Amino acid sequence: MSFLEEIERRKTFGIISHPDAGKTTLTEKLLLFGGAIQIAGAVKSNKIKKSATSDFMDIERQRGISVATSVMAFDYRGKKINILDTPGHQDFQEDTFRTLTAVDSVIVVIDVAKGVETQTEKLVKVCRMRDTPIIVFINKLDREGKDAFDLIDELEEKLGLLVRPLSWPVGMGQDFQGVYNIYEQKLVLFRPHSKQQGDGSIEIKDLSNETLDNEVGERAANKLREEIEMINEVYPTFEKEDYLEGLLSPVFFGSAINNFGVKELLDCFVDIAPTPLPRITEERKIDPTEDKFSGFVFKIHANMDPKHRDRIAFLRICSGTFIRNTNYLHVRKEKKMKFSNPTSFMAAKKTIVEKAYPGDVVGLYDSGNFKIGDALTEGEKLHFKGIPSFSPEQFRYVLNTDPMKSKQLNKGLLQLMDEGVAQLFTKEVGNRQIIGTVGALQFDVIQYRLKHEYGASCSYEPVHLHKACWVSCEDTTKLNAFLSRRKRDIAYDKDKNPVFLAESAWTLQMAQENFPDVQFHFTSEY
Ligand code: G4P
16 A cells, blocks of 8 residues: 555544543444454443542553553554544543644534533533534433434534534434434434344435335424424535534434444544644644654653553654654654654554554653653654643642652652643742642642652642743743742743743733733643
């Protein structure tokens, strides 16, 4: 197969949802279709149960599972599909944001009864910022839920998506009879106990055909006719181009656990989802078809084996061909590196990768050389954009509780920050260190990992902060004036960029009003 054909056949995407909507179940059904796994249950739920927010063993288990399921690849209808896993737990949301930088499209799973939930809102917002093409799958149709039209309205209102149903449910819960596949114009009947897909598929090009009445009953048939007519009148015609530009999202209905509506989703996905897209760097746009290899690290995972300190850096290939045992430039470190064991992970299986193409993700064993966002190239000095840190929401002072181990503590903290577990800020006055995180669970993870991996102990002291915002100003004199006036509220991030620590929403607003030329940013990339 030629290089261009390899690129053309790849589709790299992520599934996002609020916990419990059915992301793991859907992933598993997709893998079953692709023959990547043989039995249900092979992909363990990667979520930490909500009731056990600080159970360390759960955190450890989570780390193990999420390495194994970081990238799940399978072949389907001649395409190579890469699913990038995203953590379900909201405290690990920043990991999900970063993983979304490495995908080319997403599928959003919504629970029919719960509708659009908070975490979905946040994640979709990030996708929309980048115009990532989005397909929506409304799940659990075997249960009673919200009215389909109300759900569609919710998608538009809460997620700001312009949508186009490509399948439509016939009944719901007890009365759920199947879905009408608008995309392929056929009715697919739900047989809850057969757990088979495809047995109930009937082609109905013309909905006025009485086969429809015979199959679902007159009442349901008429309702479906009316609804489909309304959909065709109200919603825009589906154009693949609009979807690819992130302007229009097709919507599917089904029940992942019953493997119902999943094949329709997958078939449409394979037809319309984008092949590897270009990536933006500070220097220029990188096209996947370029000969020379380039890629960036979007995720770093600590090794679970405490005897081996090395970590796994996940690299998304952006252009050219990545070849095992070849020297590449680590741009930030300005050093050549080669990798003898680039790995792909699939359920419990690890495989050494000889070659990888744009859209693929490889795991590189790393002894501390990589940070999130690092670039590997054949020599060009590229800096990938769009992999920001997000303004944290929880803060604590970190204290060393074992003075003999301060070196270990510093090293451990820096490495954990490189992995993107949390962010470290050093206060301008007094040099105290503050850890900022998105979720509370990370504080426990840090303490636990410092002890087990670095032999260092730390404790925390509360610090009352509302937000940390990066600050900038075109006029350096004005920026310096601000930094010196607000000295006590200034800290520096790991890259020595100034950050304003706002005690409350009000202080932030006052600072913005009093210093109108200074810009306050909620992500590290501005
Ligand atoms: P997540 O990864 O998004 O967090 O969700 P997950 O797939 O783990 O699904 C959450 C729960 O919803 C699971 O039940 C799962 O079996 C169920 N589920 C998924 N799809 C459907 C569906 O189409 N219909 C119905 N009725 N349920 C569905 P659980 O009881 O939390 O876990 P388990 O004991 O079944 O594993």
